[in-house]
Amino acid sequence: MERKIALITGATSGIGKACALILAKNGYHIIATGRRAERLDELKKEVPSGIEVLPLVFDVRDKEAVFGLIENLPENWKNIEILVNNAGNAHGLDPIQSGSLDDWDAMMDINVKGLLYVSKAVIPGMCERNSGTIINIGSIAGKEVYPNGNVYCGSKHAVDAITKGMRMDLNPFGIKVIGIHPGLVETEFSVVRFKGDENRAEKVYQGFEPLVAQDIAEIVEFCINRPSHVVLADIVVLPTAQASSTLVNKKL
Template sequence: MNTKLMPTVLITGATSGFGLATAKKFAQHGYPLIITGRRKERLQKLSDQLSPITDVFFYQLDVRDSEAIKTFTQAIPDNFKQVSILVNNAGLALGTESADKASLDDWHTMIDTNVTGLVNVTHSLLPILRKQASASIINLASIAANWSYPGSHVYGASKAFVAQFSRNLRSDFAGTGVRVTSLEPGLSESEFSLVRFKGDKEKYQQIYNNADALQPEDIANIIFWIAEQPAHININSIEVMPTSQAWDNFKIIKHP
């Protein structure tokens, strides 16, 4: 496939989880990719893996650093500058303790990444996206944006920002060809969760054993479907959970 005829996809947080699976999904369909993340060695490995099937430009980037994002935007090679799909995936959750026991540093890190990072990247890319005949911004929120549960405190609040920011962008760009979606996954099994538990594999296993949680590939498939919709269709938001999860304080019903 001639990738020069395909719109470029920019994915933040592409070194693991949803971002990694999404990069692989779009590459399989011939989309040229810009992949970013904080871990350069992982970006290099992913680029080496995907380059035989599509064009890839990778860039080590911390979305919390607004000046670094400006530099990154200017450094995008000419043949990748027609970014039409932005997947704002970079984000994290830290801790599951109640608010009175939570770390203030963790709170700041979640705000800086999930809120400030999202704003930094979006603001920097909007001039490029607005130049395209059709463009998509797909923001990774969470069911925590819509529903409270113990231990969610700042994480849920930061994802509520993502969801509302998406709606507000949608209002700003109605009729312009720029589409905006808030994607809100429930229980998902990935490195993201292990980070939240700060490497505690026992706690991780307690949550995920027999829970049949969403997998990164599930979310990647949904992201790809959103991006592939005809230009006149905007998917405003999608909330998705595994069938083992519902709204009873997100209790997990485990299979025997």
């Protein structure tokens, strides 16, 4: 039986970790990438028996690390069938006139350039095999713009556009390209956005039931198990209480 391989970026927590675990349950050996080695080591202990996890510790912003590690994978890890581009962050929630250049660089480097680097390293193998699935985790912020979202929304609009362009360019090779765009998901996202202010982050999810990482992972699972002629190209998923980026029915 052919060995099935999936690569997930940002697999140390949240959506990435949930995707890694659910793909492992579907028989995929996991290449898990992230910046926290100890989290990747913990992931090894949580996958089903018989499933291997290859941890790759790097920041997707580091072009040399991305290409160096992915292009030099051990032979039995090279045939990546599924790529989940999950790594991404929001930094700050400031109006454009007072936004931090460091925050802007981080969001564009991680959310856009990091996705491109990893994809560029993986896609040639998929093209050679004329098969593969790429799942880009975007955001409702890639479909709408909201006040103080400026650069973050711009980065996620770029993910949406890149996903559509990938689908066109890779169509001759039979590669499925899927965009999943969640609304409010309770993960470490808001803690990062508010730079460690856990009280402020908790308030984002108060008064309603947000999505959780498992919800997104189950959508990924559904997508990868469709017949070969079916691709769920573009998916927006919101908690029931959320109608748009800024409209959330909170019962406070």
